[in-house]
Amino acid sequence: xxxxxxxxxxxxxxxxxxxxxxxxxxxxxxxxxxxxxxxxxxxxxxxxxxxxxxxxxxxxxxxxxxxxxxxxxxxxxxxxxxxxxxxxxxxxxxxxxxxxxxxxxxxxxxxxxxxxxxxxxxxxxxxxxxxxxxxxxxxxxxxxxxxxxxxxxxxxxxxxxxxxxxxxxxxxxxxxxxxxxxxxxxxxxxxxxxxxxxxxxxxxxxxxxxxx
Numbered sequence: 627x628x629x630x631x632x633x634x635x636x637x638x639x640x641x642x643x644x645x646x647x648x649x650x651x652x653x654x655x656x657x658x659x660x661x662x663x664x665x666x667x668x669x670x671x672x673x674x675x676x677x678x679x680x681x682x683x684x685x686x687x688x689x690x691x692x693x694x695x696x697x698x699x700x701x702x703x704x705x706x707x708x709x710x711x712x713x714x715x716x717x718x719x720x721x722x723x724x725x726x727x728x729x730x731x732x733x734x735x736x737x738x739x740x741x742x743x744x745x746x747x748x749x750x751x752x753x754x755x756x757x758x759x760x761x762x763x764x765x766x767x768x769x770x771x772x773x774x775x776x777x778x779x780x781x782x783x784x785x786x787x788x789x790x791x792x793x794x795x796x797x798x799x800x801x802x803x804x805x806x807x808x809x810x811x812x813x814x815x816x817x818x819x820x821x822x823x824x825x826x827x828x829x830x831x832x833x834x835x836x837x838x
Contacts, residue, residue, distance in 0.1 A: 629779035629838045631731035638686050638693055640730070640834040645679035647830040648672065648823070655823060661816040662801065667709055671823055674705035674713070690734055691724035709820065712746055712759065719745020732781035736774040739767035739785065754792075757799040759820030762792040766828055782835050786828035793821040 632640060649672045656668030678700045687693040694717050702714030720742035727734060743763050752758040754765075769788035773781035796818040 629835050630777045631729045632778065632835070632838075634687065634689060634693065634728045634730070636838070637690060637730035638682055640831055641693060641697060642679050642682050643834050644827055644830040645675040645682070647833075648675035648826065649679075651826055655819055655826075658817055658822050659819040663819060666707065667819040667823070670705040670707055670709050671713075674701040674710055677701075677704040688728075689724065690727040690730050691721045693730075694718065694721035694724055694738060709823075712750060712820065713823070715745050715749050716742040716759075716763070719743075730778070732770070732776050732778045733774045735778065735781055735785065736767070736770040739763065739770045743767045755799060757796050757801040757818045757821075759818065759824045761796045761799070761818065762789040762821035762824040765789065765792040766824070779835050779838070782828070782832040786825065786832040789821075789825040789828050793817055793825040796821045 652668040652672035654668065655671055656665055659665050659667035678697050681696055681700045682693070685696070687696055698714045698717030698719075698721065700714075701717065702710050704710065705713065720738035722741040722745070723737045724734065743760070746760060746763065747753070750758070750760075752760045754761055766785040766789040770781055770785040773784055794817065797815055799818075800814060801818070
């Protein structure tokens with residue numbers, strides 16, 4: 627039976643596990659960034675998520691809103707560069723309508739992805755097709771919105787799969803924004819590192835829920 631929702635304690639545990647898995651993905655993200663960037667994405671994300679894990683263990687949040695805000699603020703202050711800013715904005719934006727919710731369910735997933743996407747686009751002005759994290763985040767948000775009334779155990783893997791497909795499609799795009807823009811046609815054939823990170827975050831969340 628698919629998990630319907632997570633308590634705030636379980637949701638916090640999920641984010642701690644995501645953080646641990648993102649740290650372990652440092653080499654994968656570094657290689658992805660070396661192909662079309664300066665290779666620092668993996669190091670920055672690993673440093674940021676290590677700090678997230680430590681913060682959540684030291685100061686467990688009481689609500690989902692606090693969980694997302696804490697994650698976002700920690701990433702913004704510890705990653706540095708564009709990645710820290712944009713992923714921090716994503717999580718902080720995702721908290722916009724979380725309020726004092728004490729459960730993480732499919733509706734909350736939809737709010738997190740939808741509001742987070744809006745915040746990212748408001749800040750970076752990227753749209754689908756620009757070869758950024760938005761190419762993974764937008765389809766994930768759309769899929770989560772469709773499944774907002776479903777059990778979390780159904781909505782999360784579907785959103786993660788939508789993000790994976792979006793990330794894979796960035797291999798066929800020429801970057802038109804950000805650092806990779808200067809590469810032009812040479813960015814073809816390589817996935818966007820931000821889109822890869824977006825997919826991995828959702829995949830690790832889905833893996834956690836699948837084990838419940």
